[in-house]
Amino acid sequence: MPPSHRLLNTQYRIRRAHPMTPFAERMLRRTASATPAELAEFQERHLKSLIRVAAARSRFYREWFAGAGVDPRTIQGLDDLGRLPLLDRSHLVTNVGRFRTRPASTMWSAHSSGTSGRVVTVYRTPWSAVVEHAILERQRRWFAVPARARSVILRGHVFGTDSVTRLVPGANQLLVSSFHLDDRHARRICDAVERFSPEVIEGWPSSIALLARQLRDRGRSMPVRVVVTSSEVTTAAQRALISESFAAPIADQYGQTERAAMAGVCEAGGYHVFPDYGIVELLPLPERPGRFEIVGTPLHNRGFPLFRYRTGDEVGPAPTTHCACGRAYPLIGTIDGRRDDAFTAADGRALPQPSIVLDDIQGLREAQIVQQGTGRFEIRLVPDTRYDADAVRTQARRNIDRYFGTGQQVNFVVMDRIPRTTAGKLRSAIVEPGPATVATGDGR
Numbered sequence: 001m002p003p004s005h006r007l008l009n010t011q012y013r014i015r016r017a018h019p020m021t022p023f024a025e026r027m028l029r030r031t032a033s034a035t036p037a038e039l040a041e042f043q044e045r046h047l048k049s050l051i052r053v054a055a056a057r058s059r060f061y062r063e064w065f066a067g068a069g070v071d072p073r074t075i076q077g078l079d080d081l082g083r084l085p086l087l088d089r090s091h092l093v094t095n096v097g098r099f100r101t102r103p104a105s106t107m108w109s110a111h112s113s114g115t116s117g118r119v120v121t122v123y124r125t126p127w128s129a130v131v132e133h134a135i136l137e138r139q140r141r142w143f144a145v146p147a148r149a150r151s152v153i154l155r156g157h158v159f160g161t162d163s164v165t166r167l168v169p170g171a172n173q174l175l176v177s178s179f180h181l182d183d184r185h186a187r188r189i190c191d192a193v194e195r196f197s198p199e200v201i202e203g204w205p206s207s208i209a210l211l212a213r214q215l216r217d218r219g220r221s222m223p224v225r226v227v228v229t230s231s232e233v234t235t236a237a238q239r240a241l242i243s244e245s246f247a248a249p250i251a252d253q254y255g256q257t258e259r260a261a262m263a264g265v266c267e268a269g270g271y272h273v274f275p276d277y278g279i280v281e282l283l284p285l286p287e288r289p290g291r292f293e294i295v296g297t298p299l300h301n302r303g304f305p306l307f308r309y310r311t312g313d314e315v316g317p318a319p320t321t322h323c324a325c326g327r328a329y330p331l332i333g334t335i336d337g338r339r340d341d342a343f344t345a346a347d348g349r350a351l352p353q354p355s356i357v358l359d360d361i362q363g364l365r366e367a368q369i370v371q372q373g374t375g376r377f378e379i380r381l382v383p384d385t386r387y388d389a390d391a392v393r394t395q396a397r398r399n400i401d402r403y404f405g406t407g408q409q410v411n412f413v414v415m416d417r418i419p420r421t422t423a424g425k426l427r428s429a430i431v432e433p434g435p436a437t438v439a440t441g442d443g444r
């Protein structure tokens with residue numbers, strides 16, 4: 001079994017069969033019927049407990065409380081949260097080990113270049129993983145999806161040269177490569193998906209829309225119970241394609257690799273914050289009136305406590321109406337999260353969420369991949385203290401071969417700072433109009 005497949009099965013088994021799963025499910029059943037006051041009480045109880053752990057065992061917070069002259073015992077409730085400092089990616093880029101309250105070997109690590117191109121590492125406890133999974137399952141139940149429903153997953157998997165789908169029988173999942181949804185492979189993929197007869201389609205909206213288009217172009221449709229999207233903003237055109245081919249509601253999920261805040265769409269169409277996952281603050285953006293940054297304080301991760309983490313994701317004002325589902329979870333406005341430009345490989349294939357090739361590269365403070373022409377890419381790097389030029393180039397080249405296919409041109413540029421957009425954002429994947437004529441093979 002290839003390593004990626006083994007890893008998937010292992011992760012799945014741990015999350016489903018972990019002995020803590022029933023405790024997480026019981027906790028979530030209680031919060032699902034809670035009143036706003038009960039939810040606030042839940043959050044305060046968990047916040048106080050996390051503050052105690054962080055003040056005692058996280059080097060970052062121990063030093064912060066001492067330096068700021070704040071007695072951690074005085075952080076008693078949600079109103080006190082504002083006394084703690086805001087964190088952002090830069091804290092995790094430079095200080096990640098100082099946040100941990102237990103050895104790294106007892107937790108899972110995850111890496112991401114995220115929305116912003118700043119590369120971070122984070123840690124998750126088993127309980128944190130169990131809660132995350134239970135909350136995702138709960139959202140599926142709102143759409144009458146039974147446990148272990150047959151699900152087609154389109155989330156960036158690739159499986160080597162001649163395989164474009166892979167069955168994970170233990171998980172009732174069919175994984176579909178996000179990078180082969182072109183005319184050459186579409187028939188095989190559409191046939192495999194149809195044979196599998198899914199109840200749920202789940203993954204990146206850009207990939208799901210490519211599958212939806214391939215089905216539509218072949219005159220096929222495939223009604224399912226729900227389409228679960230995550231990791232990117234869904235455009236109106238993608239939404240229309242998805243609705244046409246799958247005849248199902250779209251349940252978007254919002255989260256980050258840092259797992260600071262979570263939100264999702266309910267069966268009545270409301271976009272809810274999940275207050276049993278974390279505390280969400282909306283930070284007004286002075287330069288963008290009416291827009292807010294999502295700031296999260298996760299309540300499920302005692303091994304890697306983060307308070308008031310700036311996600312870098314923007315949101316409009318929250319609706320003032322109540323959701324027809326009747327749950328006390330607050331509603332949130334439209335989230336403007338990860339939005340990679342669409343890339344094209346040398347052979348013309350569409351490449352959804354291209355910044356995936358940067359996600360596991362170590363030793364960088366910032367990273368960006370730029371498409372400068374068909375099959376022609378530039379990787380821009382800002383090294384950190386652990387930077388190893390050969391290792392970075394080798395890993396990036398390997399990722400590009402794996403996700404985009406061999407035969408792509410790649411050019412590396414080391415910078416002090418990656419240029420921001422006019423809105424001041426660092427984006428991890430962009431398309432730039434290349435020069436009209438190029439003197440050399442790589443356009444430099």
Ligand SMILES: [Zn+2]
Pocket residue numbers: 266267268269270271272323324325326327
């Ligand atoms: Zn609702």
